[in-house]
Structure formats: C-alpha cells, structure tokens
Amino acid sequence: MGFSIIITYLLDAIGAFLLLNCIYLLFFALVGHRKLPQLVPTVPIPPRRICVLIPAYKADEVILETAALAIAHQYEGVAHVVVVADGLQPQTLKALRSEGAGVVEVNFERSTKGKALLHALSVLPSNAFDVAVVLDADNIMGQGCLNRINTAFAAGYRVVQAHRTAKNKGTAFALLDACNEEINNHIYRQGPAAIGLSAALIGSGMAFDYGYLRRLLTGIGETVGEDKELDFRIARDQQKIAYLSDMYVYDEKIENAQVFTQQRTRWLASQYEFLKKYAAEGVRQLVRHGNIEFFHKSLQTFLVPRSLLMGILGVFFLLSLVLPFGPSVAFWAGLLVLLAAALGIALPARLYNRQLLAALVRLPYAIWCMCLAMFRINQTKTSFLATPHRAHHPIVPVKN
Known part of the structure; x- marks a missing residue:
C-alpha cells in the first residue's frame, strides 16, 4: 500500500471523527431550543432543610x-x-x-x-x-x-x-x-x-x-x-x-490568559481521565443494562474540546489547499460551517453585541492557550490548579 493511500485513509478517518463531533454539537444545539417540561411536584412542598x-x-x-x-x-x-x-x-x-x-x-x-x-x-x-x-x-x-x-x-x-x-x-x-x-x-x-x-x-x-x-x-x-x-x-x-x-x-x-490556560489544563486532564476510565464501561452499560444515560456520558468524553476543534478544523482546511489527497477543501470548509452554526445556535441572543465582536479577536489566542493546556496535563498529578478569584464583581441579573 502506497504512502499516499495510507495518508488518505488516515485523513478520511480523522475527517469522519471530526464530522461526528460537529453533528453531535449541532444536534444538541438545535434540540436545546425546545422548551423544558414544567417540574410538577408529586407531593406537597414542605420546605426541606x-x-x-x-x-x-x-x-x-x-x-x-x-x-x-x-x-x-x-x-x-x-x-x-x-x-x-x-x-x-x-x-x-x-x-x-x-x-x-x-x-x-x-x-x-x-x-x-x-x-x-x-x-x-x-x-x-x-x-x-x-x-x-x-x-x-x-x-x-x-x-x-x-x-x-x-x-x-x-x-x-x-x-x-x-x-x-x-x-x-x-x-x-x-x-x-x-x-x-x-x-x-x-x-x-x-x-x-x-x-x-x-x-x-x-x-x-x-x-x-x-x-x-x-x-x-x-x-x-x-x-x-x-x-x-x-x-x-x-x-x-x-x-x-x-x-x-x-x-x-x-x-x-x-x-486573563494565564488563569484561562490553568483552568483548561484541569478540564482537559479531567476529560482524559474519564475517557480512559469509562469508555469501555459505557458500551457495557448500554449492551447489558440498556443504560443510555451512562453511554451518553461516556460518549461525551470522546468529544474534542470546542476551542481545539476550531483550531484543528482550521489547520486541516489550510492543509487541504495544498495536499493532493484526503478529504476535499469543501469537506473541511463544511465542517467549519457546521461548527460555527452549532455554536451560533447555542449562544443566547443576549450575548450578541459589539463587545462580543471585540472579544472574538482574542479567540485565536484562546485556541493557542488550549493547545498549551494539552501539554500541561501532567501538572494536575502534583497540583490542584485551583482557579483564583476576585471579589466585588457587579452582578447584572439575567433577562430571559
């Protein structure tokens, strides 16, 4: 088997995996606009301690x-x-x-x-x-x-x-x-x-x-x-x-970027931990017990974090402009459109403003911070990596 065929199969497999990521995000972005059922008490409502x-x-x-x-x-x-x-x-x-x-x-x-x-x-x-x-x-x-x-x-x-x-x-x-x-x-x-x-x-x-x-x-x-x-x-x-x-x-x-990277390091370490721990059990729970809930939770551990997903899709799109094999430019462009649609649909209307446009300029830097976080996962084995906090933030109540 020639080198180009191997690379083509590899890129096709990566493309299929990333397509599934985008479909998952888009599906739940869409169904998330359905109204949740009312919580109806089944018993009188005494105030619990x-x-x-x-x-x-x-x-x-x-x-x-x-x-x-x-x-x-x-x-x-x-x-x-x-x-x-x-x-x-x-x-x-x-x-x-x-x-x-x-x-x-x-x-x-x-x-x-x-x-x-x-x-x-x-x-x-x-x-x-x-x-x-x-x-x-x-x-x-x-x-x-x-x-x-x-x-x-x-x-x-x-x-x-x-x-x-x-x-x-x-x-x-x-x-x-x-x-x-x-x-x-x-x-x-x-x-x-x-x-x-x-x-x-x-x-x-x-x-x-x-x-x-x-x-x-x-x-x-x-x-x-x-x-x-x-x-x-x-x-x-x-x-x-x-x-x-x-x-x-x-x-x-x-x-700020430093704390952002620290927090994402902890999150990535957590996802990797549970991918290793529960991926196989997710299949067993589904097959043996019909536990869709557990299988769904284990499925989420395979999802590429969205910031990294943006960066990865962008890199493969650029590579497709020069590589003579693998998925087409249109395929990678389509995945970027799917991802943008999912995120746009999921973001509340109240956050669409001029401030958001200014913040999006910093998005490439946030993606870079996520890349740095990937290489620092081992730090969580020796440190809690707690997120520092500041007091006295004014709170503006959210309007539905």
Whole structure:
C-alpha cells in the first residue's frame, strides 16, 4: 500500500471523527431550543432543610462576600451555610463564624473539592439536612434559587443543576469564558434535558439529596473532575439530573490568559481521565443494562474540546489547499460551517453585541492557550490548579 493511500485513509478517518463531533454539537444545539417540561411536584412542598456547602481553597478574598450573600438568601425553610475551609487565614475563619456561617476546616496534602466535601459531610450530622447545595467560593445564588431547588426535589428529583452564568464580562477573556459557559449550558444541559436525558453537572450550583451525596462522594479519591465522576456515578444509578434553566447561579469568569490556560489544563486532564476510565464501561452499560444515560456520558468524553476543534478544523482546511489527497477543501470548509452554526445556535441572543465582536479577536489566542493546556496535563498529578478569584464583581441579573 502506497504512502499516499495510507495518508488518505488516515485523513478520511480523522475527517469522519471530526464530522461526528460537529453533528453531535449541532444536534444538541438545535434540540436545546425546545422548551423544558414544567417540574410538577408529586407531593406537597414542605420546605426541606438545606445545607449550602461552599468549599473554599485559599479563597480569602471572596469567601466572606459569598458566605454573607448565601446567609442572606431568602428561603421559605431552614438553610444553613457551611464553608469547607481549606487553607483559609485564621482571621477569615473568625469573620465567617461571626457572620453566622458554619466552618469545617480541612487540611490535605493534595487538595480536591471532592475530598473536602466528603470530609464535611462526614463531620456534619447525617440527619440534620435533607438537601445539600454545592457552591463555589465565588458563586452567588439568584433570587428564589433555594425555593426552586426545593420545588424540584418535591417533583421527585434527587439531583438538580441550576443555570450557572457569568457575573463578570469586563475583559475579552471573561466574555469568551461567559459565552463558553452558555454554550455548554445549552448543549450539555438544556439539550439533553429537552429530550429526556440528564443534564450534565457543572461543579457548582448543584443540589443533591443529602444522604445520596455522601454516598456518591465515598471513594471519590483525588480526581480533578469530581463533577464528572459524580455524573457517571449518578448515571450508573440511572437517576435523572434536573436542569433549572431559569434559575441562575452567578459565577466569576476567567479574566486573563494565564488563569484561562490553568483552568483548561484541569478540564482537559479531567476529560482524559474519564475517557480512559469509562469508555469501555459505557458500551457495557448500554449492551447489558440498556443504560443510555451512562453511554451518553461516556460518549461525551470522546468529544474534542470546542476551542481545539476550531483550531484543528482550521489547520486541516489550510492543509487541504495544498495536499493532493484526503478529504476535499469543501469537506473541511463544511465542517467549519457546521461548527460555527452549532455554536451560533447555542449562544443566547443576549450575548450578541459589539463587545462580543471585540472579544472574538482574542479567540485565536484562546485556541493557542488550549493547545498549551494539552501539554500541561501532567501538572494536575502534583497540583490542584485551583482557579483564583476576585471579589466585588457587579452582578447584572439575567433577562430571559
């Protein structure tokens, strides 16, 4: 077999794989515009006892503001805020307690959110709460969040994901990160929920049956993607994850390239970890148990991250202009159009503005940062790579 034939087959295989990526994104971008069914309570709605857990790793700058706003959040029932303090300063701990927050201190040689949450749940009384809500150290709940979560649990769900959205868009990278968040919400949460599948967890703005969360976290280990691990464990149990598309939790977005690269390194490491761990089990779960949910979660680990996908398609398009074999120029151009259509359809109309056009100029640099992140995945084996936070971001409520 000649060299050119081998290269042609290889390029054809790569093209087919990338085509499937684009079709997946476009499909869920389209179905994500279907209206989600109303959550109808199957039992009366007594206010459940809620524990708001906020893991805070060296987040002294923001945690006081976050905890104070969580404590002040209006809820019809009893809600207790607990900060899981990892590496916080003594004066911060004292201030948190004076605000009325509970504090559980942890100290690990290698910190992870999953281990911190499990330790907190092992220390707190097992029968004191019905629901655990998990926030990041910079998250702020939108008005009525806990009441809506309570309604979802009355509708029979044991796991709920709120709509996490940006509270800052002041820099090009922050806006690109905000757009990425909303596209993820549409494709991985809204889209699957619209066709009866579970929404994907996102790491914060999550709520769980209190006892179920403790069981899910048992043996969580030192994974850098605890939300994805929980996703797979919930799918194995064939429990549905509800998505509250109209209930917002505001989250700080990345404002510079260095932190963007650090965060994406952690995300890529997480995806690679679960690709190796669950790809084969996804097929077994489908064949032996008819578990479409688990298979779908495992399928997502094969998807090329969108920023990298843009770059890869661009490179192959340029190569096709000079290579005499492999898919045609029209094929690669078509994939770029499919990808652009999927992302354009998934992005909310409220984010189409002049600021977005200015931010798109930075997109090639963001793609380059994703490439750098690929070569730094091994850093996650020795470091938590926590995302630093800043306080006092003005929040503009999202208009549907």
